[in-house]
Amino acid sequence: MDVQHIAAFSDGPHGGNPAGVVIGEHLPDNAQMQQLAATLGYSETVFAAPVADGAWRVRYFSPADEVPFCGHATIALGAALARQHGDGTFALVLNAARITVEGRRDPQAADGLMQAALQSPPTRSQPLDAASTAQTLALFGLAEADLDPRLPPARIHGGADHFLLALRDRTRLSAMHYDFEAGRELMQRAGLATIVLAHAETPQRFHVRNPFAGGGVYEDPATGAAAAALGGYLRDRGWPHGGSIAITQGEDMGVLCRLQADIGPNAGESVRVRGTARMMAA
Numbered sequence: 296m297d298v299q300h301i302a303a304f305s306d307g308p309h310g311g312n313p314a315g316v317v318i319g320e321h322l323p324d325n326a327q328m329q330q331l332a333a334t335l336g337y338s339e340t341v342f343a344a345p346v347a348d349g350a351w352r353v354r355y356f357s358p359a360d361e362v363p364f365c366g367h368a369t370i371a372l373g374a375a376l377a378r379q380h381g382d383g384t385f386a387l388v389l390n391a392a393r394i395t396v397e398g399r400r401d402p403q404a405a406d407g408l409m410q411a412a413l414q415s416p417p418t419r420s421q422p423l424d425a426a427s428t429a430q431t432l433a434l435f436g437l438a439e440a441d442l443d444p445r446l447p448p449a450r451i452h453g454g455a456d457h458f459l460l461a462l463r464d465r466t467r468l469s470a471m472h473y474d475f476e477a478g479r480e481l482m483q484r485a486g487l488a489t490i491v492l493a494h495a496e497t498p499q500r501f502h503v504r505n506p507f508a509g510g511g512v513y514e515d516p517a518t519g520a521a522a523a524a525l526g527g528y529l530r531d532r533g534w535p536h537g538g539s540i541a542i543t544q545g546e547d548m549g550v551l552c553r554l555q556a557d558i559g560p561n562a563g564e565s566v567r568v569r570g571t572a573r574m575m576a577a
Contacts, residue, residue, distance in 0.1 A: 303570060308573055320345070322354060336358055366517075371572055378398075409572045415568060451491070451527065460492050460493070488520060492504045502544070505518040505544070539558065
């Protein structure tokens with residue numbers, strides 16, 4: 296398989312979350328896709344093949360399993376499709392949704408940087424039950440007093456499910472640690488893609504970390520699916536997002552990533568998540 300290595304949500308020519316991108320006439324079989332994702336070791340590898348209506352059939356695999364939706368790999372795919380077919384908007388058929396991704400060359404940037412934006416699947420959120428909140432706090436060694444009361448714990452969705460804990464103190468976010476096996480058990484039992492730990496620096500600027508033990512990765516440097524889910528949750532809460540939020544992620548890992556989420560006014564609608572993509576050496 297011809298694999299492109301693309302870092303999504305980069306800080307210009309630096310940082311970003313690496314993804315493997317495989318575009319072919321047909322999708323490989325499940326075992327081949329899973330084996331390649333495990334070999335690459337990226338948070339996700341995306342596979343795409345054309346279908347009859349001009350769309351692209353897309354599947355995502357982490358090192359441990361298939362996932363229903365991955366934002367950073369979708370951004371990487373948008374960049375790859377634009378490089379192959381020219382700037383444009385591409386229809387994607389996921390396992391349980393149809394979305395689009397835009398890919399465009401950045402004429403102002405050197406080093407072949409691309410701009411990409413996805414429209415997420417529909418979003419939804421609901422309060423997190425007391426037992427799940429207590430288990431998640433215990434996993435990270437946190438207490439109720441560490442939570443930001445403006446943004447209560449929630450189960451959020453934008454193509455995949457996540458637990459959200461908003462922290463009042465940025466230093467508590469920087470100090471994140473957890474037992475990997477305990478985290479994997481909790482995430483798999485709850486059917487989560489990641490757990491979102493977030494800090495609101497301002498109403499429009501967030502710092503985020505995403506443990507991804509369920510996918511076989513301790514922490515995801517940038518998580519577009521969670522950004523979409525967070526945007527939907529903020530809309531549901533009536534948060535003063537002003538139509539868009541900037542998310543900084545990966546900085547505590549030394550891999551700076553920048554995401555922008557554009558939030559429309561209608562409950563449940565998709566969120567547009569955008570950022571820069573850069574090609575990586577194989």
